[in-house]
Amino acid sequence: MGGGYAVTAMSSSRRVACGLAWVLLSAVLVAPATASVGASTATPVQRIFGQDAVETSIAVAHAEFPRNGSAHSVVLARSDYFADALAGGPLAAANDAPLLITPGATQSQTLDPRVFSEIQRVVPHGRTVFVLGGPLALASSIDDALRGVGYLVTRVHGANQFATAVAIAGRLGDPPTVFEATGLDFADALSAVPAAIEAHGAILLTNGSTQAPETATFLAAHPPATRYAIGGPLAAASADPLATAIYGQDLFATSAAVASRFFPSAKTFGAATGLNFPDALSGGVFMGTPGRIGALLLVNPSAPLPAGIATYLTALTSPSDSFLFGGPLAVNDTVITALQHPSQAATLDPFPMGSPVLVIGDSNVFESTARIDASLRAAGLDSTVRGIVGSGLKDLDSFWLGELPGLLTTDPAVVVVALGTNDAVDAANVSAFPQRLDTMMRTLGERSVIWVTHVATRLFEVPGGASRVNQAIRVATSRWANLTVLDFANTISSNPGLMRIDGLHFSEHGMAVYTGAIVDAVLAVMNARAPGTP
DSSP states (O other): OTTOEEEEEEOSSOEEEEEEOSOOOSOSEEEEEEEEETTTEEEEEEEEEOSSHHHHHHHHHHHHOOSTTOOSOEEEEESSOSHHHHHHHHHHHHTTOOEEEEOOTTTOSSOOHHHHHHHHHHSOTTSEEEEESOTTTSOHHHHHHHHHTTOEEEEEOOSSHHHHHHHHHHHTOSOSEEEEEESSOSHHHHHHHHHHHHTTOEEEEEBTTBOOHHHHHHHHHSOOSEEEEESOTTTHHHHOTTSEEEOOSSHHHHHHHHHHHHOTTOSEEEEEESSOSHHHHHHHHHTTSTTOOOEEEEEOSSSSEEHHHHHHHHHOOSOOEEEEESOTTTSOHHHHHHHHOTTTSOEEOOOOTTEEEEEEESHHHHHTHHHHHHHHHHTTEEEEEEEOTTOOGGGIIIIIHHHHHHHGGGOOSEEEEEOOGGGGGSHHHHHHHHHHHHHHHHHHTTSEEEEEOOOOSSOOSSTTHHHHHHHHHHHGGGTOTTEEEEOHHHHHHHOGGGBOTTSSSBOHHHHHHHHHHHHHHHHHHHHHOOOOOO
8 A cells, every 4th residue: 555554453352453544445436425414404425536645636626627627727736745735725726726636756756647637637728737845845847747738837835844835825915814733744734724715815834833934924924814723732823822723622623623613504514534634635625615615524534423523513404415535445434424424423532632642762763753742742642752763672671671660650541662673683683572572561561552663675684684573563463452553664665765765764754654654543542442451
């Protein structure tokens, strides 16, 4: 599953699989289902999806602009990172354009041929394609290909994601309303896109709970009449205390809060997984277009619905239609049923605000410390991150057994362990890894544990060492019911661009994907609430 990752947990009596993949194994289509939403009104739920994230954006464009040549322009963003596309949602709506995505420059130097074909279908030659981000985001060869068939190409970009969002806002003139959301994670901004479009506003990004200088400069030069901060005090609300803060206890409750504030009586709504971003990128623009103005609600990959989402849906009166973005591997059919019957469905209460999470690991955790900490806190969790360069279970007796008692004083609900890569270097450490893993699990007690697999893209370990270590982690789930495996090794193998040239440490993009995988796994495990011991 290119670009996706799997979170699995297994015990002798049960196996739980939560596929958090971007690859959706089905054809581009819109699949309708009909049932009641709210108290009594019959409402169709249309699933819009494609073979993968790129094709899902194409499927949305087909639903939004079914007639060939009916769009005025196109907005194009990278598919492997969220910031540019989220800020670009209002730009797409303002220019009567679909938002299409294509692999970023770290993955491909060319425009995905399916996207190239869709651009030529949906917008006449001679019109404008807005390309979001600089050449490190989307390769400059994309511009050449588009110009070669007669399109005008306008690059909208800045020095980083914050500056690019400002540049996009600049294309909107002096927007009367600004929505601010953290640029370190995607969930808050996903929910904000339809609201920003409806308010003729722009989306600007904060550096987590700190204001980005680029955003502050824009706000000073173009003071909007209204500012909203989407996300709580650990995110945008603290970055701009003068903005009206809209947030909930977690990402799902924040999504519900945005929906209730801006679409209290909507006749339609959309939904997408809250555990990843690609499917919702184009979906947010779709939900902000005339004839289908409504909220984009974030849900889990399977039922039950988060409590806030169910409450919002139950309060809607006679919605005419609704949409689910993404295929059944991203959001399965139990969610469709729950969306159709929110008043009858069981709901999932959010985990307690401030629930502690401990992340321990090697140099990749060390280098990603600030990003992991900010993302976990943006999700409403109290985070402790401890990364030690060169560490592994080889250091269990000499370091970790002495360090863990102090780290566990916060009584974390979930412990993420990213150790094993450096054990693969030595045959003796590879052989001792399973026993050391069991010692670590006994030390961690009954709390839920997520263990992250890793693999180097350049050989540095003893032959087969990484495979043996990763397999030891996987099979340990049969002994430890509270152990979940985040099998990130598979993601690395199918996406070598996540790694730096040394083949061992993550690139900047790799750190973002790695962080997102950890946060998604933590949320999935906390929502499952299935701790135990062997």
